[in-house]
Amino acid sequence: MVETEEIQYQPGFLFGSVTLIGRSAVLKLVGVEKETYDRLQVFLKEQSQRILLNNKTRINECFEMSEGFLRSDFYISASKKDCFARNWNQKFDEEFFVLLGKFDRNQSIDGSHFEVSSLLLKIKAVLSLKFHFEELVRQRNEDFVKQELDRHRKIFDSVEARPLTEEQRLAAIYFQDVNILIASAGSGKTSSLVGKAIYALKKKYFEPQEILMLAFASEAAEGLKNRFAEALAKQNMRMTPDIRTFHSLGMLIIQTVEGARPQLAPWAHKGDLFKTVLEDIVKEVCLDPARDAEMTLLVSTLMFGNATSYEQRVYYQDLFNDDLSDTMEMKNSARERTPSLRTLNGEQVRSLEELIIANWLYLHNIKYVYEKETEILRNGEEQGTRRHFNPDFYYPDVDVYHEHFALDRNGEAPAFIGEKYVSIVEWKRKYFQESQTRFFETHSSMFLDGSVLPFLKAQLSTFGLNPEPKNLDSESAEFAEAKDALIGHFATIIKQIRNQGKTSQNLDVKPFDFLSQAFHNLVLAVLKRYEHALRKNNLIDFEEMLIRASLYVENRAYRSPYKFICIDEFQDISQGRRRLVKALLDQHAEASLFAVGDDWQGIYRFAGADLDIFTRAEKYFGVTQELFLTNTFRSNQGIADAASWFVQKNPLQKKKAVVAHDNRRKGVLDVLSYDSDYGAFPEIEKQLQVLAKELTAKNERAKVFILSRYNYLLPHPSKIREWNKVYSKNLEILGTSFHGSKGLEADYVFILGMNSGPMGFPSIKNDHPFVQMYMPEADVFPYAEERRLFYVALTRAKRKAFLLTRKGIPSLFLQELLEIPNANTYFS
Incomplete structure (x- = not known):
């Protein structure tokens, strides 16, 4: 009978009609006397009320659960909200809420009875939370924050030497799962960290040993400890949170799991010694016959600087580097805009591709002359006159010429060189054939598909030259300079990779062309040898502390006591550090993160800092609350x-x-x-x-x-x-x-x-x-x-x-x- 939510009577001449209105259906009964209608109405009222009272225990339980949630003495975070909603819906299924809706809409229930009236009010409150959940939680949190501002005014006034600002107080009270405090220069970031932790302890959200505060440098961590000691003394509190650096945390985790403190690599604190270690590793890699081509490409590219565009790789002066040029003006103009590059042999070449070829020849003991002036005898109108041109490479030991043409797979030149280029290529080919001069050619397309060096080696062997790698210990000053730059790049790259929590096993870099692929091959070779050197000597560097610690936390070999993690200078965080923090948070459903920083001061990308973690924290950590510190106590x-x-x-x-x-x-x-x-x-x-x-x-x-x-x-x-x-x-x-x-x-x-x-x-x-x-x-x-x-x-x-x-x-x-x-x- 409870399905009937309303009953209507329509009188007639002798008999009337009764309409029973339900939520999903309407039933009309005709030929009903008025007396029958009255009895029916009383019956429905009593039946509905009886069913309501029969459900009072569940209604009270549901109401108490919802009221307890809304009146709880804490800020309702996303995880707390989801946890409540999940438990609420598991305990009270959808059918129960449908029943409550029918009670709420049933006009026949007598609300004058106190117990019935109370139940109906509770039903309204429960249904309001059910159907306006997000809005009510938001409003409840706003009310809670206002209450807390007043309730803890004395703490906020006295926790630091200067009373906390309104923004700092709000930052202390808001307790979303992830809280990012976006500060300004000189706005009191440390005071905010101290205020937040003291408030959390006062509220008994966490025990002191469950709070972890992280800084990037030892000096910053010590400064934070001193500020906390002063604040705790003012509040008559004794136990302090765990305050340390990321590396100190990594070492603690490793020592806890392994039972012993790992030995720090002697080069961890010394950049020069680290470079020496890499120098030995690079030397091993470069002597590996399988890496000789990559070595050449690497040295050539580093000597060339930052230019790796296709135009810079293949920009030739073939149009302008001999007497075939139409005018001296054209030749001079071209020379002014063409890069001049120094090879390991000391001469200047005109394109990166020529540089790579020249350096490979040099490093493989192949004697060559670059742009050897060649005298030719003109025919036709100028018969009997002598002119000159300069083929790219000449091998005097076998009297062979080598031209490197800027041609694609279809034998066409790039548009920026000009239409005349292909005709000059044809003229050179014809000259070599007619003069019966031994020669071969390579093309730019071979650089794009990676075949140029194998092809060059095969051609030289055909003419009787057998490339053999040089002894790299006795190289020229040019090579020493290039090698030093190479080691510097590897030092930067290895730290970048490991700061991101990556190893040679999970590195997901995507090279963008043939040269970058060759470079990446060498990076992997050096990285693998470096990792092997650490394992072989049972050593650890700072980056390994975070990598290994993250693995131990992720696989639960380390059981984290930390439920509230605070981070200073969050704009400087790297992917490796983020990985460790995320693993710690994931061990506790109720864990919370409070990170303070200023994206306007993100200046350490070169050291591995990834500003995207700060500016898009929700992508990495989940639901995030952003608050601001806009008051500065420093600058005017x-x-x-x-x-x-x-x-x-x-x-x-x-x-x-x-x-x-x-x-x-x-x-x-x-x-x-x-x-x-x-x-x-x-x-x-x-x-x-x-x-x-x-x-x-x-x-x-x-x-x-x-x-x-x-x-x-x-x-x-x-x-x-x-x-x-x-x-x-x-x-x-x-x-x-x-x-x-x-x-x-x-x-x-x-x-x-x-x-x-x-x-x-x-x-x-x-x-x-x-x-x-x-x-x-x-x-x-x-x-x-x-x-x-x-x-x-x-x-x-x-x-x-x-x-x-x-x-x-x-x-x-x-x-x-x-x-x-x-x-x-x-x-x-």
């Missing part, structure tokens, strides 16, 4: 405005409006220009004199930074010492690089090298494309990391920043900064 508003406006020109950076406690804007930036390479330091000294005089009048001291993109531009340490001695009463002066200044601050900052050009700023020198294959994906916005680096330099300044530039070659960044709205306000 003028510097904050200029730096923020500049860095946000990149649309991929997180957007925020920075508010400074110091509201000064006027004259906080100054441009100092000079005439010569050595003119920057006198300009600095002039300003130091002015600052010292002003500070003396105020009886104040100030800190000064002299910063540069490149260390070589900085004043010599002796000059810094001299200035510190002269101005010791008022100034403390430090010189360092942009990267070295990260995390530091000064009253005044001088930024050197704001020039354009190859060694200017932003740096236009990119990592070699082969190296970039192993690095985290770069930003698509031009000079994105250089832009963030300038932001870091600017925001070291509390009072004023001086930008130094040589007259006539201002930096692109300086020109852009001068375009800031109301520039006259900010610049002196």
Whole structure:
């Protein structure tokens, strides 16, 4: 009978009709007396009420479960929400909620009875949560946050030397599964970490031993420990969270699982020693006969720099390098725009493909002459005259010529060379045939399909030359220089690979052409030998700490006690570190991550940092709450405005409006220009004199930074010492690089090298494309990391920043900064 939700009576002449209305059907009964209708209505009312009361236990249980969830004394995270919904729906199936809906809609139930009325109110509350779950949880969380702000006001006022800001308090209270706090320079990131952990302990969300706080450097970890000790003392709390570096954590995990502390490789702390180790490994790889072709390609490419485009590989001067050129003007124009490349043998060649061939010949003891001048006798109109041309390679021991033509598989030249090229190729072929000169040819297409070196070796053997690898220990200065560059690249690449938690077994790099494939073959060979060297000597390096620790956590050989993980400087995290953190979180369903950082200060891609983990945390960790710290206690508003406006020109950076406690804007930036390479330091000294005089009048001291993109531009340490001695009463002066200044601050900052050009700023020198294959994906916005680096330099300044530039070659960044709205306000 409960299926009937409403009953209606329609009177007639003698009898009426009764309509029974259900949720899915309507039944009409005719010929019903009014008295029968009244009895039916009473029966339905009593029956519905009886069924309702029969379900009161389950209704109360459902209501108490839902109310207990909404009134819980914690922030409802996504995992808590999902856990409740899963348990709720398992205990109370869909049929039960359908029944509640019928009770709620049944108008015949007498609500005047207290118990019935109470049950009906509970049903409404349960159904509201059922059908408006997300909205009610969101509103409940907002109410909870407001209550907590008031309830814990005293803690937030006293946990640090300065009361926490509203933003810092919100960051402490919000407890999503993954919480990313997007900070500004000088906004109190450490205070936020301390406040969050103290709040979590006060709320008894976690025990102290369940909290892990991670820093990247030992100094940062020690600083965090000191801040925590002070905060805990203020709150009369004794037990402290586990605060350590990532590498210290990795070592702890390994030692716990293996029962002994592994021995750290002696080169782990010493870059020069690491390079020596790699030098021995590279030497072994290069002596391997199976790698001789890759070695040649590798050395040639590294000597060539960053150019690997097809045009640069095959750009020849065949049109212009002999007397067949139509005009001297054409020849000179071509020489000006054609790259000139030095081989291991010391001569200059005109394309990367020629460079590779020449170096392979040199390294295999094949004597050759590059572009040997050849005299020919002209026929026809100029019969009897002698002209000259220069075939690419000549092998004097067997009197054989070798031309390398920029032709594809169809015998056609690329469009950028010009139509005349193919006709000259045909002319050369005809000349060699008619003069019965021994010669062979190779083509650019052979580089694309990888056949060029095997073909070259076979041709030379046909003419009686047998290539044999040189003894690499006795190579020329050119080879030593190339080998040193090679080892430097391998040092960078191996650390990049291992920082990402990769090994030779799971490296998933995709080479983009024949040359990059050859390079990758060598990378794998070197990496395998390096891994073998670690295993053979039972050693571990810093990268191995994270790789091995991650494996132990993932396979549950290590049982993690950590349920709440906090990370400082999260913008610097690598894929290897992310893997370890994710594995730790996955061991506990109730685990939470709190990561603090500033994507505007992401400047360590070269060291393996992957900014994508910060900017798209949800992709890597799941449901994420983003909060902001926009109040800065360091720079004044003028510097904050200029730096923020500049860095946000990149649309991929997180957007925020920075508010400074110091509201000064006027004259906080100054441009100092000079005439010569050595003119920057006198300009600095002039300003130091002015600052010292002003500070003396105020009886104040100030800190000064002299910063540069490149260390070589900085004043010599002796000059810094001299200035510190002269101005010791008022100034403390430090010189360092942009990267070295990260995390530091000064009253005044001088930024050197704001020039354009190859060694200017932003740096236009990119990592070699082969190296970039192993690095985290770069930003698509031009000079994105250089832009963030300038932001870091600017925001070291509390009072004023001086930008130094040589007259006539201002930096692109300086020109852009001068375009800031109301520039006259900010610049002196």
